Amino acid sequence: MQRRTFVAATAASAATLAAPMLQAQTLPNGPVRIVVGFAPGGGTDVLARIVGQKLQAMWNLTVVVENKAGAAGVIAADLVSKAAPDGNTLLMAHINSHALAPGLVPKLSYNVERDFTPLTLVGVTPNLLVANVDQPAKTVQELVAQCKANPGKVTFGSAGQGSAQHLAIESFKLAAGVDALHIPYKGSGPMIVDLIAGQIQYSFDTMTAATPHVKSGKLRAIAQTRAKRASGHPTVPTMAEAGFPGFEATTWYGLVGPGKMPAAMAQRMNEDINKVLAMPDVKEKLEQYGAEDGGGTAQQFASFIRAEQQKWGKVIKDAKVTLDS
Numbered sequence: 001m002q003r004r005t006f007v008a009a010t011a012a013s014a015a016t017l018a019a020p021m022l023q024a025q026t027l028p029n030g031p032v033r034i035v036v037g038f039a040p041g042g043g044t045d046v047l048a049r050i051v052g053q054k055l056q057a058m059w060n061l062t063v064v065v066e067n068k069a070g071a072a073g074v075i076a077a078d079l080v081s082k083a084a085p086d087g088n089t090l091l092m093a094h095i096n097s098h099a100l101a102p103g104l105v106p107k108l109s110y111n112v113e114r115d116f117t118p119l120t121l122v123g124v125t126p127n128l129l130v131a132n133v134d135q136p137a138k139t140v141q142e143l144v145a146q147c148k149a150n151p152g153k154v155t156f157g158s159a160g161q162g163s164a165q166h167l168a169i170e171s172f173k174l175a176a177g178v179d180a181l182h183i184p185y186k187g188s189g190p191m192i193v194d195l196i197a198g199q200i201q202y203s204f205d206t207m208t209a210a211t212p213h214v215k216s217g218k219l220r221a222i223a224q225t226r227a228k229r230a231s232g233h234p235t236v237p238t239m240a241e242a243g244f245p246g247f248e249a250t251t252w253y254g255l256v257g258p259g260k261m262p263a264a265m266a267q268r269m270n271e272d273i274n275k276v277l278a279m280p281d282v283k284e285k286l287e288q289y290g291a292e293d294g295g296g297t298a299q300q301f302a303s304f305i306r307a308e309q310q311k312w313g314k315v316i317k318d319a320k321v322t323l324d325s
Contacts, residue, residue: 160185
């Protein structure tokens with residue numbers, strides 16, 4: 001009897017000691033980098049830093065944001081797709097890298113479903129149709145008139161060729177029956193600098209990146225591109241309200257890891273990111289930037305990515321958009 005009691009007690013002690021070790025294995029060993037496919041200052045960068053700072057405190061690990069700008073987020077996605085699935089390298093995935101690139105890049109170096117582990121959707125934002133403050137158009141209809149009076153000369157900047165902003169421009173051109181000049185940049189940050197300076201005239205930029213400049217009066221918001229008005233911009237009309245029913249062009253962000261991450265680690269990260277997104281100060285910041293409807297399970301995020309690929313793949317095909325267009 002005594003021996004059985006001793007064995008049982010020893011087993012219980014071992015299980016108690018093993019529990020923290022098992023929990024520790026659901027987090028990476030060493031620093032975590034969140035790779036962002038755009039320049040500092042853009043919407044993807046801002047959200048990555050907001051979430052990364054909270055995860056650093058929660059995990060007691062160094063979490064850094066690493067900017068790898070270029071090819072509308074594809075360069076960063078390619079880097080993470082080839083990283084070890086140990087949780088030390090994550091990607092702030094973006095509509096560009098995970099929904100648009102598969103339809104735009106004939107020989108894409110990664111497969112979205114195979115080479116990434118979805119963790120959590122961070123947020124969906126409208127794009128804001130914004131103008132340099134010296135431009136005459138204050139409404140969508142005035143902008144349409146300006147474009148028709150100056151075919152091929154009114155300039156629209158975007159975060160890159162084939163980016164979500166670029167496709168929003170092309171969708172607007174098709175819907176309005178106008179011709180305009182697209183100027184691609186390497187991210188929202190440098191594009192906004194030129195927009196404020198008057199080097200370009202308009203942009204469909206992410207609400208996340210454009211909001212601080214609209215609030216400060218450096219840019220003018222003309223419309224937003226989601227079906228409903230974002231809580232952060234209750235006075236800015238939607239494109240549908242401005243005479244373009246059904247016009248919707250959003251940008252979304254979500255954390256993913258390399259493919260074949262351990263299931264327990266992916267689950268732990270999903271739970272912790274959801275906890276971060278539920279924090280009042282984080283919710284307030286995300287709402288200020290127009291990022292809404294984040295959170296949920298990894299499976300929901302995976303389904304969302306698939307649906308976005310199908311939607312934009314059809315748009316790219318129907319509009320005959322290429323990376324050279």
